[in-house]
Amino acid sequence: MTRVENSSAFLMHRRMYQGSSLLLDFFTKDFGRIRLIARGARKGKTSLQMFQCLSISFKGRGDLKSLSQWEIDDLPRRLIGNDLILAMYANELILRLLPEGDEYFETFKSYWTFLSSLDSLGADEKEFALRKFENQILEDLGYGVDFGFDIDGDAIQLELNYEFIEQQGFCLSNNGSLLGKTLLHLSSSEDIITDKNELIILKKMNRKRLKSLLGDKPLKSKELFFVD
Numbered sequence: 278m279t280r281v282e283n284s285s286a287f288l289m290h291r292r293m294y295q296g297s298s299l300l301l302d303f304f305t306k307d308f309g310r311i312r313l314i315a316r317g318a319r320k321g322k323t324s325l326q327m328f329q330c331l332s333i334s335f336k337g338r339g340d341l342k343s344l345s346q347w348e349i350d351d352l353p354r355r356l357i358g359n360d361l362i363l364a365m366y367a368n369e370l371i372l373r374l375l376p377e378g379d380e381y382f383e384t385f386k387s388y389w390t391f392l393s394s395l396d397s398l399g400a401d402e403k404e405f406a407l408r409k410f411e412n413q414i415l416e417d418l419g420y421g422v423d424f425g426f427d428i429d430g431d432a433i434q435l436e437l438n439y440e441f442i443e444q445q446g447f448c449l450s451n452n453g454s455l456l457g458k459t460l461l462h463l464s465s466s467e468d469i470i471t472d473k474n475e476l477i478i479l480k481k482m483n484r485k486r487l488k489s490l491l492g493d494k495p496l497k498s499k500e501l502f503f504v505d
Contacts, residue, residue, distance in 0.1 A: 280336040284308065285350060287388065288327045289368050301325065301344060303333065304371050304388065309379045311335075315344040328364050328392055329354050352393075360395045363407055366498040367391060370414055374490055387413040401471040404480070408470075411483045412463070420486065422446050424464035433457045433464070441482050443489070454478050 286305040294300040299315045313335050315325070325331070330351035335342045356364050367388060375381055391410045398406060415421055425433055428446040433439070438453035439460065447460060459475045462468040470476060 278336060278338055279342060280334075281308075282334045283332045284334070285385075286311075286331050286333045287329070287392075288325050288331065289372055291325065299325075302372065303331075304375075304385065305333070306382060306385045307380060309381050309385075310371065310375050310377045311342075312340075312377065313342055313344040327368070328356055330389060354392065354396070356392075356395065359400075360403070362498050363395065363403060364392060366496065367407070367410055369496045369498050370411070370487075373496070374414060374418060374487075381414075381417045384410075384414045384417045399471070401473065401476060402469055404476050405470045408463075408476070408479045408483055411487065415483075415486055415490075418490070420444075420490070422486075424460045433460045435461060441485070443485055455482070 284305050284307050286303040288301060289304050289310070290302040292300050294314060297317050301313050301315055303311050303313060305311055313333075325347065326349075329349060332348050332350040333344060334346040335344050337343045371384070371388065375384070387410050391406050394406055395403060412421070422441075423446060426446075427433060427439065428442065428448050431449075433447065434457045437457045438450055439447040439455045439457060440450040440453040441455060442448055447455065455478060456475070459470060459479070462470050463479075470479070
């Protein structure tokens with residue numbers, strides 16, 4: 278029998294299961310995406326909350342194991358309005374893109390950082406934080422790009438223009454929409470981009486990068502919030 282104690286996790290999705298139980302999808306630090314059954318959970322007075330880090334314990338045999346204990350391991354977080362939709366979008370990326378049972382520690386850390394920052398950032402800073410999260414999940418899946426160098430191996434230059442070529446990287450282009458300054462900002466974990474035009478360009482670039490992985494099925498949160 279498998280028995281795991283006190284694993285950091287976020288609840289991604291839940292649904293009713295066999296009367297009084299719940300089927301729960303978690304994103305964990307140590308095991309990536311997992312699915313657990315919470316027996317009799319619908320009878321309890323305390324409900325598991327999304328967007329808040331939990332410490333969970335589970336046990337069982339086979340693919341579907343049972344949640345045995347959980348507690349909150351995070352500050353209170355109540356997301357509303359656009360913040361809620363941004364967080365829902367991040368959840369959908371995790372559920373749609375990450376396979377079950379594989380550890381993605383850097384994505385887990387980036388997701389927690391993103392959620393924790395929502396109540397302290399301005400609107401443009403939140404957009405950039407979301408782009409950083411998208412970049413991290415793509416990096417962990419093996420689709421990362423090097424923002425510091427072009428496809429010829431030359432260092433990105435601050436004042437030059439570049440175009441993004443899918444599955445390759447950035448190439449020098451006089452008419453390119455990406456400024457070297459923007460790419461160098463992305464290569465630094467400390468820099469924040471808040472220029473609206475640059476944020477629009479980054480959003481379009483990441484949409485192109487994500488499209489081949491997501492397929493034609495639209496994201497529900499994107500339909501609510503993201504417009505062309």
